[in-house]
Amino acid sequence: MIKKLFAEFFGTFWLVFGGCGTALYACGLPNVGVGYVGVSMAFGLTVLTMAYAVGHISGGHFNPAVTIGLACGGRFKWSEVAQYIVSQLIGGIAAAACLYIIFKEPSAGGFASNGYGEHSPEHYSFMACALTEVLLTAFFLIIIHGATDKRAPAGFAPIAIGLGLTLIHLISIPVTNTSVNPARSLAVALFADEWALSQVWFFFVFPIIGGILGGVIYKFLLETKD
Numbered sequence: 464m465i466k467k468l469f470a471e472f473f474g475t476f477w478l479v480f481g482g483c484g485t486a487l488y489a490c491g492l493p494n495v496g497v498g499y500v501g502v503s504m505a506f507g508l509t510v511l512t513m514a515y516a517v518g519h520i521s522g523g524h525f526n527p528a529v530t531i532g533l534a535c536g537g538r539f540k541w542s543e544v545a546q547y548i549v550s551q552l553i554g555g556i557a558a559a560a561c562l563y564i565i566f567k568e569p570s571a572g573g574f575a576s577n578g579y580g581e582h583s584p585e586h587y588s589f590m591a592c593a594l595t596e597v598l599l600t601a602f603f604l605i606i607i608h609g610a611t612d613k614r615a616p617a618g619f620a621p622i623a624i625g626l627g628l629t630l631i632h633l634i635s636i637p638v639t640n641t642s643v644n645p646a647r648s649l650a651v652a653l654f655a656d657e658w659a660l661s662q663v664w665f666f667f668v669f670p671i672i673g674g675i676l677g678g679v680i681y682k683f684l685l686e687t688k689d
Contacts, residue, residue, distance in 0.1 A: 464543070464546065466520055466521075467520060467521040467522075467547075468521075468546060468547070468550040470517035470520040470521035470523075471521050471524060471525060471547050471551050471554065472550045472551070472553060472554035472557075473513070473517060473554065474513040474514075474516075474517055474521070474523060474524075474525040474554070475525045475526070475550070475551040475552075475554035475558070475646050475647075476555070477509050477513050477525075478506065478509040478510060478513070478525050478526075478555070478558075478644070478647065479554070479555045479558035479559055479562075479646070479647055479650050479651070480509075480558035480561060481506070481508065481509035482502065482505050482509055482647070483558070483559065483574075483575040483647070483650075483651050484505075484562055484565075485497060485501060485502050485505035485506075486502045486505075486575040486640075487562060487574070487575050488565075488566075490502050499632075499633070499636045499637070500633065502632060502636060503629045503630075503632035503633045503636065506628050506629065506632050506641070507626055507627075507628045507629030507630075507632070508629075510523075510525065510621070510628050511621050511622060511624070511625025511626075512625075513525065514620070514621035514624060514625065515621050518620075518621060521547075522539065523621070523624075524551065525554075525644075526551065526643070526644040526645075526646060526647075527547075527548040527551055527552070527644070527645045527646055527667075527670075527671065528600050528604075528643065528644060528670040528671050528674035529603070529607060529644075529674060530544055530547045530551070531544060531548075531671055531674050531678075532604035532607075532673075532674030532675060532677050532678035533604070533607070533678060534678070535674070535675045535678035535679050535682070536604070536608050536678030536679065536681050536682040537682050538608065538611070538678075548646075551646040552645075552646050552649060552650075554646070555646035555647055555650030556649070556650045556653060559574075559651045559653060559654050562574075562651075562654075563654040572655070572656065573640075573655050573656060573658075573659055574651050574652075574654050574655035574656075574659070575640065575651050575655075576640065576648070576651050576655040576656075576659035576662075576663075577639050577640045577641070577642040577647075577652075577659075577662070577663075577665075577666045578639065578640060578658070578659065579593070579639060579662060579665055580592070582658055582659070582662060583637075583638060583639060583640075584636065584637050584638070584639075584640055585637040585638065587637075587638045591638065592638055592639045592665070592669075593665070593669050595635050595638045595639055596635075596639060596642055596643060596665075596670050596673060597670075597676065599631045599634065599635055599641075599643050599673065600643040600669070600671075600674050600676075600677065601673040601674070601676040601677035601680065602627075602631075602677065603627055603628065603643055603673075603674075603677065604674050604676075604677025604678050604680075604681065605681050605685070606623060606624060606627040607620075607624055607627075607677075608677070608678065608681035608682075608686070609623075609681065610623040610624055610627075612686070628643075631643055639666075642666040642670055643670050643673070644666075644670060645666055645667040645670055645671065648663050648666035648667070648670075649663050649666075649667075
């Protein structure tokens with residue numbers, strides 16, 4: 464279990480450091496900035512690389528909504544859910560702390576935080592942001608369940624999951640700055656302006672609802688029983 468928890472810690476650290484770090488340092492640079500596409504790819508690559516690196520140890524969740532969704536889908540033990548989530552939250556916060564230390568202007572702006580309403584990148588409404596987070600997290604769980612199904616081609620799951628997360632970010636960065644991951648949301652909100660922490664509950668509630676839906680949908684509508 465200790466190795467599993469360390470794997471979740473390092474995987475979530477890498478996700479936050481790589482994805483949010485790209486958003487903070489490389490996204491908006493004049494002439495050479497990577498933009499939304501680059502940030503989307505960064506998040507996908509973090510999951511893809513760490514899924515190959517430590518997925519065989521812990522399952523490669525790196526996300527409380529994924530852990531809960533996998534438990535709802537019958538792919539993970541409920542007795543281990545709380546320990547996984549604590550490790551993920553600590554890993555994300557540790558990464559955000561490193562980003563804060565490195566960042567040139569640590570007191571500036573939202574620090575790659577997620578937001579809805581007036582704090583949505585393109586000012587999408589509460590309902591639009593909620594629906595986006597629920598739908599995309601649900602489909603993320605369907606992708607994860609399907610890619611790791613015993614009927615799926617062996618060895619390709621991290622690629623499908625990483626590309627799935629890339630697509631999710633391409634869709635929703637303008638809407639919520641893309642969460643689908645409470646650990647990612649809490650980590651950077653702790654170091655951002657006050658509004659980010661006041662809205663972080665939203666990015667626990669709706670991604671977790673989406674994760675539960677995705678797990679249940681795959682279990683009862685798509686999974687084939689022996």
